[in-house]
Amino acid sequence: METNMTQGKPLAIILRFMFPLFLGNVFQQLYNMVDSIIVGNFVGKDALAGVGSTGTIMFLVNGFAIGIATGFSVLTSQRFGADDVEGTRRSVGNGIILSAIFGTVLTIVSTASMPVILHWMHTPDSIYQEAYDYIVTICAGLMATLYYNLFSSFLRAIGNSKVPLYFLIFSAGLNVVLDLAFILALGWGVKGAARATILSQGISAILCLIYIVKKVSVLKPRRKHWRLHAADSWHQMAIGIPMGLQYSITASGTMVMQSAINRFEEAIAVFTAASKIQNLMMQGMISIGQTMATYAGQNYGSKNIKRVHQGTIDALKFVIAYAIVSGLIMIIMIPRMLHLFFPAGTDIQALLPWARIYVYECVVCYIPLGMIFIYRNTIQGCGYGVAAMSMGFIELFARISTAVLSVNVGSYALAVGCDPAAWLAGGVYGFILYLFVRKKIQRDFSA
Secondary structure, three states: OOOOOOOOHHHHHHHHHHHHHHHHHHHHHHHHHHHHHHHHHOHHHHHHHHHOOOOOHHHHHHHHHHHHHHHHHHHHHHHHHHHOOHHHHHHHHHHHHHHHHHHHHHHHHHHHHHHHHHOOOOHHHHHHOOOOOHHHHHHOOOHHHHHHHHHHHHHHHOOOOOOHHHHHHHHHHHHHHHHHHHHEEEHHHHHHHHHHHHHHHHHHHHHHHHOOOHHHHHOOOOOOHOOOOHHHHHHHHHHHHHHHHHHHHHHHHHHHHHHOOOOOOOOOHHHHHHHHHHHHOOHHHHHHHHHHHHHHHHHHHHOOOHHHHHHHHHHHHHHHHHHHHHHHHHHHHHHHHHHHHHHOOOOHHHHHHHHHHHHHHHHHHHHHHHHHHHHHHHHHOOOOOHHHHHHHHHHHHHHHHHHHHHHOOHHHHHHHOOHHHHHHHHHHHHHHHHHHHHHHHHHHHHH
């Protein structure tokens, strides 16, 4: 089920690889939504607000883990594209060991620092305990998230996007079953929702590992590969750490945004629900970005920058069309889906204006958001992790500026405008950055 992305029509290959990723990401968001729906209906509105108020913190912690896991696999895709089987296997063994080191440190630091972060974000006292219980449980199980994404990234690095989809579908179904068991049968509340997420991802990670060992020889390290290699470690950290920091920088900006939104206590729960629905709509853009990381990595490994550029243009055309369609769907669906997150009898019409302000501001910036995913992942796939990370600083500056203005004038519209402001700034900067990186690669290859 390996795919060589260095041959064939770029758009056809990109879309064929992207589709399983898209389905997998949709399932991921659906079971995240199910978490929120079950918590909101069976634990209560405060529990939903508590879980929602930690969404940006969860993005910060899990995002760094996912970023380094994805970054560690870039070397694998480059070596696979260069037909270097020995180097591919060595990169896998090296990445697994590095992930154990980074995962342990991240778990300790995140769990210990959580009370400070929650207070810094102005988490209301009424939902503080629910928020703390949920996010600390997620942090304690961080290793499961890290290794599931690492093994999935290794499979995608060699062009296999279908098997991670199968395991993710299984994980999504298991998560729903465990949610119901832990929350309804055992009465564990928000802790039950977090435990269900961690356990389902941990089982999926084990299944991915078994599949690699049994079926994918090129990704199966030999005994001599089970140690840290200095050159490989440096290469993987040079890409993985900036990718992890990229997520963390973006998450830091969204934490500032959440802190601004937390000042409007009556809007926290409805913002949580609306953002869950919007995350579902964004998955096509996220998936095309993930595809471009593998596509660019393999073609960079084969030293074909012209093909990288053609794929980037094709991906951009797709994302423009997707942004327009998904934006229209989001506007139509938000009033019809909001009621799913709240108990019967809730006055949805009173909550709807909060959601509409957020949605309307976001959809007009879907195209620059898609540009961010394409340019960032393409640049990262070519090995320029630090350059791609700089996009995060642009987004962070835009979010912080908007959030500070929101707090000063007491405007909810500005608070939720942090995201679209960051997307617009990041998309424009990403386009300019891509042009510079492309020229540098052309000079390097022609030297």
